Amino acid sequence: MDPDHKPDGEPEIGVLFRNGNITVFGIVLSFSLGFLNTWSSNPNEWSLKDLPTLMLIAAGIVFQGWALWRLLHPDSLRQSIFMSATRTFAIGLLLTSAGVILSIGIDLARLLP
Structure with missing residues (x-):
């Protein structure tokens, strides 16, 4: 498929909005x-x-x-791809958060007699 091809009528998001999400995703990934x-x-x-x-x-x-x-790909300006990436990130954030909470719980359980 041609990378410059987009389905007719598919809305695009703004570059600044996408760049803000890239920044947030990168920072949260770094913390994880x-x-x-x-x-x-x-x-x-x-x-x-x-x-x-x-x-x-x-x-x-x-x-x-x-x-x-x-x-990071140019086609992420398409709304469908942007939304898919955002959902994927949210799943990753939930999984990582669950792991952190579980880690804290296990550490607390080790402290109890």
Whole structure:
């Protein structure tokens, strides 16, 4: 398919709006990667209980990265592609958030006798 081709009548979003989303996606992805780095450097011993947390955070980061990658392409000015990338990012954010909350819960459970 020709990259300059767009379906007739499909609305486009503004470049500034898309650029703002690229910035937000990049910052949140950086925080997610930073949290994963900090969490993996935690001095507590790892166990199988930590595997779901790792899987949630890693999956969330993959979704966030895919959404950011999608917005970096010129065709992301098409509203359908922009909205798809935004939904993908939201899924990644939810997965990463669930992983962070689970990580906190597991750490709190380790502190209790």
